[in-house]
Amino acid sequence: MSATLDGARVAKLLGEAPVVASEGRAFPVETRYLGRKADAPVERQMADAIATALRADPGSVLAFLPGAAEIRRTQDFLAERIHDASIEIVPLFGALDAAVQDRAIAPSPKGRRKAVLATSIAETSLTIEGVRIVVDSGLARVPRYEPDIGLTRLETVRASRAAVDQRRGRAGRTEPGVCYRLWDEPQTASLAVYTQPEILSADLSSLVLDLAQWGVSDPSSLAFLDSPPAPALKEARELLRELGAIDGDGRITDEGRSLRALALPPRLARMIVDSHRLGAGRAAAEIATVLTERGLGGDHVDLDVRLEAFRRDRSQRAEAARHQAQRWAAQVAAGDKANMARGDELPSNGIMLALAFPDRVAKNRGNGSFVLANGRGAALEQTAALSRAPYIAVAELTGTAMQGRILLAAPITQAEIEAHFADQIETVDEISFDRGSMALRARRKKTLRAITLSETPRALEPSVETARIFADGLVAAGLDQLPWSKPIKQWRDRVMFLRAAESAASENPWPDLSDDALAAERESWLVPALLDKTSLKAFSAGDLLEALQAMLPWALRARLDREAPTHFEAPTGTQLAIDYEAEQGPTIAVRLQELFGLTSHPSIARGAIPLVLELLSPAHRPVQVTRDLPGFWRGSYAGVRSDLRGRYPRHPWPEDPASAMPTRRVKPKGT
Numbered sequence: 078m079s080a081t082l083d084g085a086r087v088a089k090l091l092g093e094a095p096v097v098a099s100e101g102r103a104f105p106v107e108t109r110y111l112g113r114k115a116d117a118p119v120e121r122q123m124a125d126a127i128a129t130a131l132r133a134d135p136g137s138v139l140a141f142l143p144g145a146a147e148i149r150r151t152q153d154f155l156a157e158r159i160h161d162a163s164i165e166i167v168p169l170f171g172a173l174d175a176a177v178q179d180r181a182i183a184p185s186p187k188g189r190r191k192a193v194l195a196t197s198i199a200e201t202s203l204t205i206e207g208v209r210i211v212v213d214s215g216l217a218r219v220p221r222y223e224p225d226i227g228l229t230r231l232e233t234v235r236a237s238r239a240a241v242d243q244r245r246g247r248a249g250r251t252e253p254g255v256c257y258r259l260w261d262e263p264q265t266a267s268l269a270v271y272t273q274p275e276i277l278s279a280d281l282s283s284l285v286l287d288l289a290q291w292g293v294s295d296p297s298s299l300a301f302l303d304s305p306p307a308p309a310l311k312e313a314r315e316l317l318r319e320l321g322a323i324d325g326d327g328r329i330t331d332e333g334r335s336l337r338a339l340a341l342p343p344r345l346a347r348m349i350v351d352s353h354r355l356g357a358g359r360a361a362a363e364i365a366t367v368l369t370e371r372g373l374g375g376d377h378v379d380l381d382v383r384l385e386a387f388r389r390d391r392s393q394r395a396e397a398a399r400h401q402a403q404r405w406a407a408q409v410a411a412g413d414k415a416n417m418a419r420g421d422e423l424p425s426n427g428i429m430l431a432l433a434f435p436d437r438v439a440k441n442r443g444n445g446s447f448v449l450a451n452g453r454g455a456a457l458e459q460t461a462a463l464s465r466a467p468y469i470a471v472a473e474l475t476g477t478a479m480q481g482r483i484l485l486a487a488p489i490t491q492a493e494i495e496a497h498f499a500d501q502i503e504t505v506d507e508i509s510f511d512r513g514s515m516a517l518r519a520r521r522k523k524t525l526r527a528i529t530l531s532e533t534p535r536a537l538e539p540s541v542e543t544a545r546i547f548a549d550g551l552v553a554a555g556l557d558q559l560p561w562s563k564p565i566k567q568w569r570d571r572v573m574f575l576r577a578a579e580s581a582a583s584e585n586p587w588p589d590l591s592d593d594a595l596a597a598e599r600e601s602w603l604v605p606a607l608l609d610k611t612s613l614k615a616f617s618a619g620d621l622l623e624a625l626q627a628m629l630p631w632a633l634r635a636r637l638d639r640e641a642p643t644h645f646e647a648p649t650g651t652q653l654a655i656d657y658e659a660e661q662g663p664t665i666a667v668r669l670q671e672l673f674g675l676t677s678h679p680s681i682a683r684g685a686i687p688l689v690l691e692l693l694s695p696a697h698r699p700v701q702v703t704r705d706l707p708g709f710w711r712g713s714y715a716g717v718r719s720d721l722r723g724r725y726p727r728h729p730w731p732e733d734p735a736s737a738m739p740t741r742r743v744k745p746k747g748t
Contacts, residue, residue, distance in 0.1 A: 090302055104249035106211075110262045119214055119259070120147050124154035126212050126257050127192055131164060134255050136209035137191040139199060141244050143216040143233045145170045146394055148194045155192065163188060169195040181205070197236075200243045209254035213244050215264075219272065222280040222309075238268040274303040281305055281313040282343045286322055286329065290337055294327030319435070320347045338412055339405060341365060348433035353409045354416045355424045362402035362409075363387065364429055368472060368485075370398055379463055380426050380472060380487035427489030428497055431470040435501065438494060439469050439486070440528045447471075447483070452527035455481040463488060491530055498525055506535065508543055510550025515558060516612035517547055537611055544607040551603070551613070552596045562618040564643075569625065570657035571641035578682045588628045602628050640682045647671040648739035655681070655688065661702070664689040669700065669717070670728060673737040678706045692717075695725045695743075710735045 084096045111126055113119070120142075127140050142148050148168045155166050169181040184206035185191045193205055197217050217236040236244075241258070248254030258265075276284070281296075284305070288296050296310055317323045320343055322333030329337075336346040345365040352361030364380065367373050367387055373395065374387030387395060431438050439447035445457045445464035455474050457464040466488040473484040495502060503524050511518045519537040523530045537543065551558060569590045576587035588594075595602070606624035610616050629637065641663075644652040649671040656664045663681060669692045679688045692701040692709075700717055703709045714734055722730040727744055731737035 086302060090300055103246065104251070104253045106245055106249040106253070107255045108245065109255060109257050111257055111259055112261050113215075113259045118150070119216065120150040121154055122259060123147075123151050123212065123214055124158055126259060127151075127155060128158040130210045130212055130255070130257055131159065131161075131190070131192065134210050136252075136254070137185060137193065137205070137207040138210045138212055139193050139195060139205055139208045139247050140212040140214075141199070141216075141236075142194060142196065142214050143218040144196060144231065147214075147216075148196070149393060151194055155194075159192075164190045164192060166192045166194065169193050169199055171196070171198055197240065199247065200240060204250050205247075206251065208250070209248055209252055211244055211248040211254065211256040213241055213256065213258050215241060215258060215260045217272070220275055220279055222278060235268060237270060237272040238265065239271045241265070241268065276301070276303050276305050279309075280342060281309045282316050285310065285313040285327075286317055286333055286337050286343055289317075289323050289327060289329035289333060294323075317343060320344065322347075335409075335413060339408060341369075341405065344433040345369070348429055349405055349409050350413065351432045352424060352429045353406070353413055357423045357429060358409050359403065359406040360423070360426070361429045361432075362405040363399070364426065365405065365433075366398045366402045370394075373398055378457065378461055378483065378485060380430060380485055383485070384426060424497075425487070425489065425493065427468075427470045427487035428493045430472055430487050431489055431494070431497070434470060434472060435498060436526070437471040437474075438489065438498070438525060438528060439471050439483075440530075441465075441467050441469075448527060450526040450528050453481060455483050457483045457486070467491065468494060494525060494530065495523075501525060502530065507532075508537065508546050510546060510553070512550065512554050514612070515551075515554065516614070517543055517550075539609050539611055541604070541608065543611060544604045545600070547607045547610065548599045548603040552599055556592050556595055558613065559621055560613075560616060560618040561621070565618060565622045565625065567643060567654070567657060568622065571637060571643070572629065574657050574663060575637065575641050575682065578686060586630075586633060590625065590628070598628075642681065645679055645688060648673070648675055649741050651741065659689065661689050662686070664691055666691040666693055666697075666699075668693045668695060668697065668741070669734075670695070670740050672706065673729075673731065673734045673739040675739070676707060676710075676735050678704065694721055695728045707735070 084098070088094045088096050111122075113122060123140060123142060127138055130138055140151070142151060145168075148170060152166055152168060159166065165185065167177075167181040169178060181191075181193050181195070182203055182205055191205075191207065193199070193208070199205070213236075215236055216233055217240060218231045218233050221232040245256040245258075248256050285296060288294075288299070293299060296305065297307070314323070314327065317333065318325065320332075320336065321330060322336050322343055323329055332350075335350050336343050339346040339349065341349070345368065349358055349361045349365060352358050363384060367380070367383055374383035374385075374390070377383050377386070387398070436451040437449050439449045439455065441447055441464075445459040445461070447455050447457070447469065449455060449471060455471060455476070463469055463483075463486055468489045468491060469483075469486040470489045471483055471486045473486075474481040475484060476482045504521065505524065506519065506521050508517055508519050510516075517537055519535045520532045521535050522532040572587055572590050576585060576589065579585050579587060602624050605627075606620055607616065610620075626634070641657070642655065644654055645665050645667075646652055647667055651667075651671055653665040653667050656666075663686065665679075665688055667690060672690075672692075679690070680686055681688060687704045690703050690706060691699055692703065694700050700721065701709065701713065710733075718730045718732075722728075729737065729740060729744055
């Protein structure tokens with residue numbers, strides 16, 4: 078039953094259950110807008126509005142404020158303004174004792190009036206006799222899950238339109254009334270229509286723990302009016318398993334029952350329970366109070382400093398918070414008498430914080446930068462004393478997953494980490510590729526998730542595993558780091574040339590030796606070549622050539638030498654290296670006189686591909702590039718001859734080069 082419930086949705090959830098509606102009786106309510114000053118405390122303005130309403134209208138007042146702290150401050154301001162003994166000022170919020178709440182709800186004696194200062198608890202759940210005046214701050218306190226701190230905190234927001242309408246209706250329950258609103262009338266239209274269901278934005282770990290207690294290990298098997306988001310459920314289950322509150326099948330454990338007994342998020346409950354067993358339950362409860370009550374102890378980044386300030390604070394809010402912490406600690410002690418603390422040394426604030434946030438133990442990387450156990454990066458101002466601590470436990474941070482800003486933390490030692498998280502510390506033997514030395518390194522590491530606590534070098538024995546790691550490292554560094562010699566580069570270029578020449582074939586027999594292909598196929602050619610190697614210095618050009626040649630079947634090796642030779646023999650007998658890397662195709666550079674008498678153009682790939690001839694002067698300067706030597710003899714040679722024979726008179730320049738004798742020499746003197 079509810080005045081604001083979406084009956085159709087609930088009926089559908091319950092299998093099309095019948096809906097019974099009763100309009101009830103409502104009296105007219107006049108609405109008066111007072112506006113609000115942004116630069117004045119809301120509590121002071123509410124006190125003024127309540128005092129005004131009490132003077133202007135008969136009946137008792139129900140005033141809506143966001144939370145207990147605002148109620149207390151408004152109560153103090155009202156005491157300064159109202160001196161009428163017939164008016165009683167009473168608070169109403171969930172944390173009050175039942176007797177105090179009953180006093181707020183009970184009808185006022187005849188001839189007396191009441192000013193009830195309430196949270197949203199009074200919106201729909203009760204009727205206070207004699208109330209015909211409502212004063213609404215327009216604010217509400219709603220739970221918001223903050224992933225950066227892993228906790229749900231209460232956030233003050235503007236109330237929804239449905240909520241303020243419901244509050245307004247409180248003034249007309251028993252007789253005509255009046256509603257004072259602490260905002261301007263046009264602002265009502267900008268309010269959210271409904272308050273977002275908490276289940277869509279909250280930390281669900283407490284819900285999952287409650288369901289586990291009731292025997293439901295899979296929350297998705299239940300029918301919800303608003304289904305909880307799957308990622309939030311997954312995160313909640315993982316956290317509860319990590320805290321030991323549920324087992325691998327989602328069933329609650331004895332530890333989970335202990336945590337559930339505290340009205341706290343499971344992380345903080347875990348901290349208090351574990352700290353109690355170390356003799357520091359009260360101190361852990363105070364830490365939980367500082368974490369859940371924003372502003373307690375100030376805003377210093379060091380938890381030790383913030384706790385000292387909180388313990389010195391003599392304000393009413395701090396006193397109430399300390400009493401709450403004491404109740405939590407006493408509750409744990411009463412339910413966990415069997416686990417008495419042993420030893421005289423109490424845990425530090427840092428280790429207690431780490432009990433709640435084991436994933437946020439962080440190691441210093443220098444310059445105020447830290448890496449957290451969950452792999453996230455975070456930083457402190459370099460001027461902060463904590464920035465020099467080797468290890469810290471982080472309670473709050475903001476920013477991106479790669480680089481966050483630490484808002485609250487406490488120092489912790491490696492000895493504490495190893496003592497309290499021994500079951501989570503792993504010792505692993507790690508082989509890695511060091512790009513600086515282009516060699517493998519073997520280390521024995523002790524790690525807490527993403528944090529390396531210590532590491533020592535160890536001897537490295539070559540194996541298939543080391544070869545794979547070595548090959549992966551070399552590929553990542555770039556295959557150009559391998560010992561490529563000119564002959565090896567030419568060999569690869571020759572293979573790739575023939576592969577390109579046969580690209581139109583349905584089955585190309587020539588292997589792909591491009592960098593991308595070699596990287597992808599490293600398991601077949603590079604890993605075997607590295608089986609006995611741990612350093613690139615030990616991998617010679619000969620080793621590289623042998624590894625590459627193993628990719629070429631024997632039948633293709635003979636074809637390679639025939640169809641893509643390394644050199645072209647000029648008519649003079651000179652061996653000229655073929656450049657297979659040239660942009661224009663396989664190329665040789667040759668002095669023009671050495672080709673005299675050649676009547677056909679040189680070619681490779683079974684005569685399918687003409688060599689590009691870069692014809693040189695006697696001084697080895699380029700004079701012509703051609704793919705048609707006979708055409709050159711018949712055509713532009715005459716112009717070249719005319720241009721060069723004056724500059725090189727001692728070299729032969731026959732009129733018919735196709736029938737002349739090739740030569741590497743100059744003409745004898747006197748000829």
